Amino acid sequence: MTQARGYAAHDAQSALVPFQFERREPGPHDVRIDILYCGICHSDLHQARNHWSNSLYPMVPGHEIVGRVAAVGAHVKKFKVGDLAGVGCMVDSCRHCAACDADLEQYCAEGATWTYNSTERDSAQLTFGGYSDHIVVEERFVVSVPENLDLKAVAPLLCAGITTYSPLRHVNVQSGQKVGVIGLGGLGHMGVKFAKAMGAHVVMITTSPEKGKDAKRLGADEILVSRDPVAMAQHAGSFDFLLDTIPVGHDVNPYLGLLKLDGKMGLVGALTPLEPIVGGNLIFGRKSLFGSGIGGMVETQEMLDFCGKHNIVSDVEVIDMRNVNQAYERMEKNDVRYRFVIDMATL
Amino acid sequence: MTQARGYAAHDAQSALVPFQFERREPGPHDVRIDILYCGICHSDLHQARNHWSNSLYPMVPGHEIVGRVAAVGAHVKKFKVGDLAGVGCMVDSCRHCAACDADLEQYCAEGATWTYNSTERDSAQLTFGGYSDHIVVEERFVVSVPENLDLKAVAPLLCAGITTYSPLRHVNVQSGQKVGVIGLGGLGHMGVKFAKAMGAHVVMITTSPEKGKDAKRLGADEILVSRDPVAMAQHAGSFDFLLDTIPVGHDVNPYLGLLKLDGKMGLVGALTPLEPIVGGNLIFGRKSLFGSGIGGMVETQEMLDFCGKHNIVSDVEVIDMRNVNQAYERMEKNDVRYRFVIDMATL
Known part of the structure; x- marks a missing residue:
């Protein structure tokens, strides 16, 4: 295990605060990404505050993640150290149902493993999202990010985009x-x-x-x-x-x-x-x-490639990690055009 | 004009009663059908009683019509005297909008002319439906009825079927x-x-x-x-x-x-x-x-041909014309398996 740092909600009422936790070491098919930017989705706020009555705490939100590959497992084919990579709403699925076979992992019959507020498939270990310094994800659930785009404005593509x-x-x-x-x-x-x-x-x-x-x-x-x-x-x-x-x-x-x-x-x-x-x-x-809910991993890659070709990114306002709670308050007033993105260098 | 006989509602409260009215003589593209059977659709009851607040009286309901062709206009191509023919929910449409061009006359942009509780396109003349001895309809809105089917049980195909x-x-x-x-x-x-x-x-x-x-x-x-x-x-x-x-x-x-x-x-x-x-x-x-609402005329013909091939008809209970009001009462209690059909010989 590796020590990780992030911000977490510990209950529905309190502000997000600094949080230390552990990530697994990359397995043979895993990619470790050092996170550069993480977008703030409205669902982060809903889940941090338990609006959907399904919140698991402590919760490290964030599923609009971009960064650089820092390590790859022995069998990883699509990525090498230094590549730009992204992670969206999912980090795993059953991989054998009709939906997964159709590259629609978001509709996995057994339920996808969400990037946060979920548990790993093989354990009761909570998943922790992108308001953190790094993340380890199986390569099927990692996408390549075109090099020609403004990286901070790419992050929201991983959820709002797809x-x-x-x-x-x-x-x-x-x-x-x-x-x-x-x-x-x-x-x-x-x-x-x-x-x-x-x-x-x-x-x-x-x-x-x-x-x-x-x-x-x-x-x-x-x-x-x-x-x-x-x-x-x-x-x-x-x-x-x-x-x-x-x-x-x-x-x-x-x-x-x-x-x-x-x-x-x-x-x-x-x-x-x-x-x-x-x-x-x-x-x-x-x-x-x-x-329609998000998109499968193949289509998420297609979307990023489309963005690279058409030079499409989100309109973002970059914030420091410590200002995440203020950002939530502004989101509740629709005071953002159109997505907050956390600069993870400020963690 | 030709004298026609039928049953009509004169207001939302009263029972249907015998009614005499006029039908046009067949024009060059028209087919005159002597009606043998007419199904009773639940919408007949809704409209006779003004449940949809759009009823036009006097109203001769009925849009599940089968009979024999009694006369054809000079330019009619699909029918000859003696043929079995059917009329459903529509008797006309604008014939030049995108829907009509796509053989989806039921979604006519200018509004289809319904078989009853509607007005002719070229006048304020009310249309009168199938609870009557005959009807005159332009051939586009008349379908051929396969000869191998039980005719009384064909009538409901014109609405419930399509x-x-x-x-x-x-x-x-x-x-x-x-x-x-x-x-x-x-x-x-x-x-x-x-x-x-x-x-x-x-x-x-x-x-x-x-x-x-x-x-x-x-x-x-x-x-x-x-x-x-x-x-x-x-x-x-x-x-x-x-x-x-x-x-x-x-x-x-x-x-x-x-x-x-x-x-x-x-x-x-x-x-x-x-x-x-x-x-x-x-x-x-x-x-x-x-x-989805009924079907266009081409598809209605396809449906009847499908029924002829697969020997499909409705399950019906045949009634005399004078019992139509009792039938309405029983329909309100769902007491019919599964469609009343009026034997027009009893008119």
Whole structure:
């Protein structure tokens, strides 16, 4: 075992504090990464504070991890010491179910092993995330990071990036299609960038007109203020696909009205109950609502390669490790454009 | 104009009574059908009683129509006098929108002209449905009925049949797939027959264990009682597709739990609000919920041909025209297995 340093939550109420713990030595298939940056996902806050009633403490959050490979096991093929590498939401899965066989480890029938707030498959040992100096992960769950990107702004791609990239690919977004991105936050701002890079006509759909200017800077072709009934009526029945990044329960019915025949809406943010859906809003126009969670490891690599090719990164605000609790407070007020990233050199 | 006889509702409260009205003479592209049988759809009752607040009176209900061609216009190509023919829920559409061009006239951007409780496209003339001695319809909206089927039991195929056939085809149900049909009524009993004929392993999902025996007679391989939590848990994550025929708002969350990775659930019965859907139930497993309404005319013909090939008809109880009001009362108590059909010779 190796001594590791990080920040941890010890219960739902208290602030995160410095924490010392142990990581395993790299096994034959493991990669040890010295962490350079770790993004702060909204789910870090939810889990640190036990909002989902499933928190395991002590908890070292963080699943948007980038760094340099510091050591590799004897059988590791994809990485060598010094490579840039990333780790996202998962560090293991059963590897033999239909989902794992289909490279969709996030839907592992036995449950994926999450990067934190989870236990190792072979023990009751808690997993500890990226708010730490290093991490040891089996190579299947480590991705290569293109060298041409701004590294600090790459970190959020490991969760916010793949969460929005995967459903856009799942519905096969094509050049010339009209795609709406609902909600402009950590997820939504990535959705705009990806949909634009895939060639779509991108409409940022938001409750806040003041977000419009920023959305255009990110690549949106149009802004649609969802509180404006006239504008909503003008766009009725015109969208091929809607990416819904709203992180809490909400009313999807007005958005379903924006879809054209056979239009699809992908839900990626809201895990909790939605307002009642009117059946006729799906039936008239054969519309569909589906859910999508992060992405498998092969697709996560594909997403990073896409980002390298199209020079896509997140918009980030870099903070020192000791300011993580203030960052959480600001996130609760939506006061971040669009993702906090911890500079791990400040640990 | 030609004099026609039928039964009509004159307001939301009163019983249906005999009614005389006029039909147009067949135009160059029209087919006149002498009606032999007309099925009673649950939506007939909803509309006769103005449950959807959109009823136009006087109303001659009925959109599950079969009969013999009695006259054809000069340019009619598909039909000749004496042919068996059927009419379903639509008698016209704009014919130039994307939906119509894709043979999905039911989703016509300008709104289809419904067989009753609608107005003709070129006038404010009400359309009158199949509880009548004859009907005149443009040939695009008339289908050929295979001669080998029991005609009285064909009538419900024009609505209940296509409503269930279309979503099963839309998701491309294959031999060996596991398909669940939720709700055993006019729609559900057709769903079981079609899914079985398509080669699926069919599970009838019902709240009523006593319906089990009948479901097996209809072709179900298994019965799953949705109120039995142990049985529901045994089937969790195992279905490729669920056809949800429940005609009122309900909780789809327990059913979403039955779907496997990438499983789909097709909603065909409930036009009204569903209970709140938990976002995570879609996100974990990339599941989708879509709606589907009847089917286009090309697919309706395909469905009837499929029925002719596989000898599929509805299970019906034939009634005299004068007993239509009693039939409505029994439908309200779900006392029909599984569709009333009016013998129009009794008009």
